[in-house]
Structures are given as structure tokens and as C-alpha cells.
Amino acid sequence: MTTAATVFLITVGMFFLIVGSIGILRLPDVFSRAHALSLTDSLGAFFVLAGLAVYEGLTINCLRIVVVMLLIYLMNPVISHATLRAAYRSGLRPSEEEKK
16 A cells, blocks of 8 residues: 555656656746746655655654655745846846737
């Protein structure tokens, strides 16, 4: 049962990471790309690490994985915001493409 849960969680995480990678290639500017990547990256990493935690069981490694999950959950939005703020201050502006 734990193997099935592990495979499911890691598969879901990989799906979100792949969607984020496609977003990097498809979106027009750094602001759109970072928005898509920060959301999918957090979710993908969360699910992959949750799968690894389920696989490990209740060990010290599971505790370490949970600590990493907490740090990613707290740090990813801060890092994304700081990066985009620096890009905006350096002169980059969001693209203003009109949809047809």
C-alpha cells in the first residue's frame, strides 16, 4: 500500500513540475514565467517530497524530508518575490500583448 501511495504522490509531483517547465517555455515574459513556475514548483516539490516521506516511513529521514518541505513552502514565495522585484527595478517591464 505504501508503494502505491509513493508512486501516486511522486507521479502527481512530476506532473506539476512538467507543467511548470512547459510554462517556462510558453509564457511571454519573466513575470508570467516566474508566476507559473513558483506555483507549480512548490506543488511539485511538495508532492515529490511527500512521496519520499511516505516511502521512508517514520524514521529520522522522514523528519528531514518534512523539514525540507517546510522550508520550500516558506522560502519559495519569498525567493520568487525578491527575484521579480529585482527584475522590475532593473528596468524589465511586463509585456502588454493584446489577446485576439
